Amino acid sequence: MSLLEIRDLHATVGDREILKGIDLTVDAGEVHAIMGPNGSGKSTLAQVLAGRELYQVTGGQVIYDGNDLLAMSPEDRARAGIFLAFQYPVEIPGVSNMYFLKAALNTVRKSRGLEELDAFDFLSLVKEKMKLMEMDQALLNRPVNTGFSGGEKKRNEIFQMAVLEPRLAILDETDSGLDIDALRTVAGGVNALRGPERAMIVVTHYQRLLNHIVPDFVHVLSEGRIVKSGGKELALELEESGYAGLGIEDEEEAVGKV
Amino acid sequence: MTAVSEQVGAWLAPFTAQPPAAGWIQELREAGFRRFAEMGFPTTHDEDWRFTNVAPIARSKFRVRAADVLRTLPEGVEQLGLDEVRDHLGHCAGFDQNAFVALNTAFLNDQGLATVLRVPRGAVLESPIEITCEVNGGESGVAVNPRTLILVGANAQCSIVETHKGSGRYFTNAVTEIVAGDGAIVDHYKVTLEAPGAYHVGSTEARLGRSANYTTHSISLGGALVRHNVGAVLSEGTEATLNGLYIVNGTQHVDSHTTIDHAKPHGTSHELYKGILDGKASAVFNGRILVRKDAQKTDSKQTNKNLVLSEEAVIDTKPELQILADDVRCTHGATIGQLDAESLFYLQSRGIGKSEARRLLTYAFAQDIVDRIKVPELKDSLERMLVEKFHEHAQ
Numbered sequence: 084m085s086l087l088e089i090r091d092l093h094a095t096v097g098d099r100e101i102l103k104g105i106d107l108t109v110d111a112g113e114v115h116a117i118m119g120p121n122g123s124g125k126s127t128l129a130q131v132l133a134g135r136e137l138y139q140v141t142g143g144q145v146i147y148d149g150n151d152l153l154a155m156s157p158e159d160r161a162r163a164g165i166f167l168a169f170q171y172p173v174e175i176p177g178v179s180n181m182y183f184l185k186a187a188l189n190t191v192r193k194s195r196g197l198e199e200l201d202a203f204d205f206l207s208l209v210k211e212k213m214k215l216m217e218m219d220q221a222l223l224n225r226p227v228n229t230g231f232s233g234g235e236k237k238r239n240e241i242f243q244m245a246v247l248e249p250r251l252a253i254l255d256e257t258d259s260g261l262d263i264d265a266l267r268t269v270a271g272g273v274n275a276l277r278g279p280e281r282a283m284i285v286v287t288h289y290q291r292l293l294n295h296i297v298p299d300f301v302h303v304l305s306e307g308r309i310v311k312s313g314g315k316e317l318a319l320e321l322e323e324s325g326y327a328g329l330g331i332e333d334e335e336e337a338v339g340k341v
Numbered sequence: 342m343t344a345v346s347e348q349v350g351a352w353l354a355p356f357t358a359q360p361p362a363a364g365w366i367q368e369l370r371e372a373g374f375r376r377f378a379e380m381g382f383p384t385t386h387d388e389d390w391r392f393t394n395v396a397p398i399a400r401s402k403f404r405v406r407a408a409d410v411l412r413t414l415p416e417g418v419e420q421l422g423l424d425e426v427r428d429h430l431g432h433c434a435g436f437d438q439n440a441f442v443a444l445n446t447a448f449l450n451d452q453g454l455a456t457v458l459r460v461p462r463g464a465v466l467e468s469p470i471e472i473t474c475e476v477n478g479g480e481s482g483v484a485v486n487p488r489t490l491i492l493v494g495a496n497a498q499c500s501i502v503e504t505h506k507g508s509g510r511y512f513t514n515a516v517t518e519i520v521a522g523d524g525a526i527v528d529h530y531k532v533t534l535e536a537p538g539a540y541h542v543g544s545t546e547a548r549l550g551r552s553a554n555y556t557t558h559s560i561s562l563g564g565a566l567v568r569h570n571v572g573a574v575l576s577e578g579t580e581a582t583l584n585g586l587y588i589v590n591g592t593q594h595v596d597s598h599t600t601i602d603h604a605k606p607h608g609t610s611h612e613l614y615k616g617i618l619d620g621k622a623s624a625v626f627n628g629r630i631l632v633r634k635d636a637q638k639t640d641s642k643q644t645n646k647n648l649v650l651s652e653e654a655v656i657d658t659k660p661e662l663q664i665l666a667d668d669v670r671c672t673h674g675a676t677i678g679q680l681d682a683e684s685l686f687y688l689q690s691r692g693i694g695k696s697e698a699r700r701l702l703t704y705a706f707a708q709d710i711v712d713r714i715k716v717p718e719l720k721d722s723l724e725r726m727l728v729e730k731f732h733e734h735a736q
Contacts, residue, residue: 133690137682161692173687177705186701187691194692226705227687243691 103307119304164250270295373446403484462494478511535564
């Protein structure tokens, strides 16, 4: 049985259909890259999988670990091992990063039948993972993502992922806004989490990230559909000839387009 | 008899039943009652009371009692008799325009039940002055008129924690006056934890000396109908901070009317009031800032933020700026919002349940007001109360 099976998934926001029939199967241990121009539906797919209510699923099925994923609340999905690294991590003033992460980890652990970690064990776990992400420990006592630089926010996402140890990690444009050093650190953190039990879906616009996180499969999304799938060489092909090489219009590069 | 005189008449018997006070105090009482009788209780036709209907108070027949006030005084604080403060009593909280202050004044107690304190010049108090007014109203209802006057000498430093609580049906009509000398540092807290069936109308009026630094926090959690008037008159170089937090649910109503009077140049005032409203509760924030002609170089900032958790809760917020000087900086802003859907989703996406996520975000909204509390015991007890309260709200 596959870890994740998406069948003919349709989703809308308001009156606009964004996903127009997605089929995708992900097995444990695999890393799938989803590439595509802006507006192709990449982020929508990531958010729908995590359970964002903003999007209405209008058709299709998603089976995760044998269960109907779409019937689950976002928190239940997280407890079942799904993790979304946000493209735009949310700032939450007034809630400390430490409190937030401890609450998250302990609910996730509880649902997996593990004991809750006490303050001491939690801190030593967190310190180890922060080292991996080359993060300043002072960030722990700051409110969640508040006043963090773009790079710090992205590191914080992967750091959370390292602490929560999901079974299916979905990285939504984790590379955007990162300089090359930060990109290496973030990719290093992601690679350290690769393993036979864990699957990843890496959503990105550019091939750059995939030099560091080498995928097993690459899918190209355009206008809400997967138009091409292949191995990692597909990403390089895109790098060479751009989305235009596949006959896909990339909105971002069409400067001045209304 | 008209309705108004009927309402006023109910207070006449207890007023005349008081044993007469010495000379000027009795005169002040009588002046207070006279003014109360002329004005009667305000109605929603009065601009100042447009959104707060005090008819439930006006219609009730309360038994008037002396307020039962518990005082914990740190070393160095002097207790004074009412007869020693003729030059100050009633100077901050005038009753000419406020029927409730007039009524409180009519019931001034000269037998040591009013709280009259002096912090001597230059004294630095290690622990807070605690003033707790607890009313056990029972079923039939009582009214109390607690009165507090605190004189803080020049360059003295103190904190004052005023708490109001009780049980049953009652009406607390509180007046607190604070006179801070030049360079004094005063940190005042008014914590309103009144019983669910209680009415509370209070005035906290401060007159602040040159370069004094005054902070007042108004934390309002309890009571069926609560009105706070908070006022401060600034001198040259005075710094005043008004913080407020009101949390209401059910059919609670809380009204905060603040007035910051920049009477002299170079004054600074910061005002941050935050409200959390749920159920069918309602709240009012009216922030008046007066910058007099003389008060050049005034720097004033007012912010009111409201988190509305239900469809039926109502907030009326209004800044009222009256600026007569030309070289000043005054800013104001008000927001009314709900819990941020994106923040909720973010927390849920990490496994935190929806109601816990709502609780966390609601708590976080109040956090910066709680963080401003400098008395550790008060901060801790408030944090505990908020955690309990938001469990309710999150359901």
